[in-house]
Amino acid sequence: MIESVSNLTRLKCLDLCNNNLTSLNHSNVSLPKSLTILYLCRNNLSTLGCEQSFLGFIQLLDFSYNPGLPTMAFQGVDLSHINYLRLRSTNVKVVEFLNISNVNAGHVDFSGTHLKNDSLLIELCRLLKRKRKVKWIKNMNLESNGIENVTNKTLSSCPNIRGALDLSRNELKTTSCLNFLNGHTQLNRFTAEYNRLTSLPSCKTPNMVIFPNVKTISYRYNRILSVNSHAFYNTPDLKTLKLNINKIAYLNITALKGLKSLEILRLDNNLLTELFSDSFADQIELKTLNLRNNRIAAIFERTFHSLKKLNILDLGGNKITHFASSGLDGLESLSKFYLDGNNLKTIDTSLCRVFQDTLTVLDLQSNQIRFLTEHTSSPFMNLSKLNDLKLDGQRPYGLTILPRNFFRGLNSLSPRCLHDLKSLKFLTLDNCCVGVTQLQPGIFKNQKKLSKLIVENMVIQNFSREVFGDLTQLQTLQLNRNGMQSIPVDALESLPKLRYLDMRTIPLTCTCTNTLLQNWTLNNTNVQVVYLYNMPCPNNRKHNFYNFDTKVCYIDLGEYLFLSTAVLVFLLTFTPLLYVKLYWKMKYSYYVFRSWFNEQWRRIRDKEENCKxxxxxxxxxxxxxxxxxxxxxxxxxxxxxxxxxxxxxxxxxxxxxxxxxxxxxxxxxxxxxxxxxxxxxxxxxxxxxxxxxxxxxxxxxxxxxxxxxxxxxxxxxxxxxxxxxxxxxxxxxxxxxxxxxxxxxxxxxxxxxxxxxxxxxxxxxxxxxxxxxxxxxxxxxxxxxxxxxxxxxxxxxxx
CATH class of the missing domain: 3.40.50.10140 (Toll/interleukin-1 receptor homology (TIR) domain)
Structure with a gap:
């Protein structure tokens, strides 16, 4: 196999994973000098069997998941150019390997290398420090080593870690406010995902170590139940904090105290039930707050009052029934607001009052919103920048009635309720207006920017150019589960940008009325018609819409088309031949006729003796x-x-x-x-x-x-x-x-x-x-x- 790539002089990356290789024996054949990336993972290597310089030009080398690969296989092998070396799930003893190898220890990935206790980690750190080339380490990956505990001595002998430290997929139960990293004050990122952490203690202690350079901390996929006060007090410049996918039921009101530079906070997929007015008091720079899939039932007064720079707020998948009058105060820069999957029954105008000039996305799908009268004032007044609105799937009956002035102020929806939505690009109305049987002409007349329209299960009876012809930028149209029996082709042709059409389960009749539609769906290569060949005829389930018999619709027309086509083919075939053969003869005859008409040549031809x-x-x-x-x-x-x-x-x-x-x-x-x-x-x-x-x-x-x-x-x-x-x-x-x-x-x-x-x-x-x-x-x-x-x-x- 090695011989087969030796002549590929421009090869840069070679993946030989999952090939059951047992050796790299190469019979004095070298790898191309251009090759810098070599993957040898998931093989059965028990030895390398290669010359000392065989891997001399490789920069990224992956030996992971070769369980029989021993330490001594690397004896004398040149690894001086390696920038990243992975030895996960091999039989290589890292400390011994570093002693016999010329690899830069700072470029070795130590994940999955059986460094499970303090003694091995301490020995590794001392070895790293002894090597002259390793005065500091950019990143240190200790993932999947089975580490159960880290103490102040564990990494104290290591060179200074300036980049990221990853302790994910171990058996850690506490990180002790990162005190075990004493001396590594230049650390930039700390990750401890997939461990057994159950609580984050308070870190505001007299002897706490400050980590001013830490910008990112991730504790995802743990078992954290509570976050105590000042839990991140020793990382004051933190910008990204991920606490999502845990079991957090208690978030102390001062848990995030001191994090004034925080920009991204992930608390989704936890068990939070309430938020306090001072929970986010210090997060004045926060731009993204994700609280999705918790158990929050209400938003109390001034909960977000300090979040003046927040752009994205995700409260979807909770149990919210109402907002306090000042519950959304402070969200002056909010652009995307997700409230889907809650229990909202009404839309209060106070919902949009604070961020009416900045909101672009509003997701209200799968709530319990319902209207019983057409005379309802618009809760979206002055939301002129909104371009993505979701209202579908309201439980349990849909919106039932769409009020006449419901969307006024949005600049776009119906001659009366959609006209103000001029910037709308995506509109979903499926399941929300059950009972609307007749769409009025001009309902979408201002939706010049709309690119996707979903109007499924609305019992729409008419599809016409007058209703949909204004959607000149529409690319996706979903009409599934409606009541129209025919769709005029001219209405579809009025949508020049249409690329995706879903009209499954529409009872389109297999009659002459839809002959042009059948032809359009089969021959229009620009539009993908979903499940076209599975659409049955409603009056005969044994036949499909795409191939129902249309001969009866063209009794006389077919004969005329055949004759005219035959004549046209004959003319197109023989006219060029006649032109080539007779062109000059006809031209000559024309000129001779002209001269004869002028009596110029008749007397010239009478007698040769009269030639001039x-x-x-x-x-x-x-x-x-x-x-x-x-x-x-x-x-x-x-x-x-x-x-x-x-x-x-x-x-x-x-x-x-x-x-x-x-x-x-x-x-x-x-x-x-x-x-x-x-x-x-x-x-x-x-x-x-x-x-x-x-x-x-x-x-x-x-x-x-x-x-x-x-x-x-x-x-x-x-x-x-x-x-x-x-x-x-x-x-x-x-x-x-x-x-x-x-x-x-x-x-x-x-x-x-x-x-x-x-x-x-x-x-x-x-x-x-x-x-x-x-x-x-x-x-x-x-x-x-x-x-x-x-x-x-x-x-x-x-x-």
Whole structure:
């Protein structure tokens, strides 16, 4: 196994736990230098069997739960780079291990290493202090060692503990006001969870040791019954105190005296029955107070009067029936208030008076709140910042009636009772308004920020765009257990952010009324419809809503859809093919028709002898210099009597360019196309060669000559089908470049061949006729230096 990771040069973490390893024998193979974290827990290691440097680069090493791993297995192994070493539930004797190892003792986790008595702990501390590298320890974890008692001598020999000391999961019955930590005054965190503490004594004694740096103390999961006066007097700067999950029934009125810096206090899950006016008198910096799941029945006068900075107060899961008139005084900064699971029957306006400008969360679910009349003033007046309100699950009948002005002042709920809740993001009304059968249009018109709405078990009969269409930010909608038989799709489509829809046990009919809804639930990929495939048809439990037969709803429409789809597919399939094949033919016909209509070309075609020009030169403007310097002098000059038609010289000014091109092509005996890469990319040049090629193929007139100015590969010509067809039927010439052996002779031969081609008749002749009439003789000496190729009807002439 070790060999398989040796080549992973970027590996940083390797977990080999639960593999039944018995040794780390590696056959001279080393671990990657990048590997710094190695987990070897829960194996059967009885030896390491590795070289001294095998673990030399590891920083975090876990050998826990290898019960057969002995101390001597680490003899000579390099652990100098270890930052954290865990030896829990092994057979390693820690003191002996530290004597034979080069590990930094301050980086060893001593939890679960059998340090159960004072003598072992004292010996460990002395050993730690003797090591030069360990003058102080950041953290010391003595968890799960079975320690029953700690005395003033237990840790007195240890280096100074500056960080955290963890004595959790031992057998401690007392911590003696932390006096056993005398000398460790820089301690920052003390934890003694899962022990057997039954009481926290008073720590205001003449000989008490002050721990000014302790910021956190946790006594969770003990058996504490009482907390006596000044129990934390020697830790005056404490910020976090966790006393939750105990059996505290008695909290002395001065138990928390002196804790003026406390910010978080956990007293939840205890047996407290009452709170006194001075119980939290010194906690002026407290921000979180958790008293959930106690047995508090009432909040008396001025209980929280000193907690002016409190943000979170959790009184859920108690037995509170009422608040004294000044019971919540002092909570000027309260943001989140949890009162769920109590026995409140009414909501007094005094509940919100003190913190009306700061409260954002109010949880009143699972109380006994009930209204018997619609004419009830709002207890939430002026709670403009409230964005999370829970009122569901009122025992035993729900709210029964939702008063018209119940939520006034919240800026959001019904045309009359929800309009003020403008900042509301989460609203739960399930089980609270049983009997509400008709929701009025516009009830949620101001809930522009609402993202989750739960309206289960309200016997709602209508779901429409007018009622729910204003919830543009709604993401979660739970409609379970209501009475509507259909849900219009347009109402759901008016919720653009909807992602989760629960409509289980709604009696949606499996009829044509819900055909669109069925299609929407199956095809809408943006919305998760809960248990869609388990929703039965109410009138036939053997069928499900998602697949009930809808054929009867589309008797005629299906046939029309099929025909229209077939026609559309046919058009989409053949239109591109027709376009590619006939585009230029149609365009040519259009231009010819235009010219015919203007009576421009009818008389041009009457007789060849009436042609005005010997040749029309089709070229791209980029090749104009060659045309002017080479072609014109050799065809119109040097004794030649040909008359050429050129764009810039012979086109009629002010006339449509298409008409000029048609007149030029049909007014010339020949069309010479000067082909180059620029020519191929020109639409006008393409039109000119198309017109000439149609005269060639359709009128059987030999009117087209191709002159290639530069070599053009087959791949570049592959998309010009018309030109390739011409090349297979006609002679074409290649202008000899400077790379020829004798360019002067090659060019002279080129011009002779071109003059002969222009001088031939326009009627298409066969090879035999051309030879009889003295046409181009490919066997003559003039073709010397040219390569000839046979074609179907003629020859290619290539230099």
């Amino acid at each position: 020009y010997d040749a029309f030169i089709s070229y791209n403007s980029s090749d104009e210099q060659w045309v002017m310097d080479q072609l014109l002098p050799n065809l119109e000059g040097n004794g030649s009597s040909f008359k050429l038609c050129l764009h810039h010289r012979d086109f009629e000014l002010g006339r449509d360019i298409v008409d000029n091109i048609v007149t030029a092509v049909y007014g010339s005996r020949k069309t010479i196309c000067v082909v180059s890469r620029n020519f191929l990319s020109s639409e006008w040049c393409s039109l000119e060669i198309q017109l000439a090629s149609y005269r060639l193929f359709d009128e059987h007139r030999d009117v087209l000559l191709l002159v290639f100015l530069e070599p053009i590969s087959e791949r570049q010509l592959s998309s010009y089908h018309r030109m390739r067809k011409i090349m297979l039927k006609k002679t074409y010439l290649q202008w000899p470049g400077s790379n020829c052996t004798d360019p002067t002779q090659a060019q002279e031969l080129f011009w002779n061949q071109l003059r002969k081609a222009i001088g031939t008749g326009s009627r298409v002749e066969t090879k035999e006729n051309e030879e009889r009439k003295g046409g181009v003789n490919l066997e003559s000496k003039e073709t010397e230096g040219f390569e000839t190729h046979n074609s179907d009807e003629n020859y290619y002439l290539l230099p």
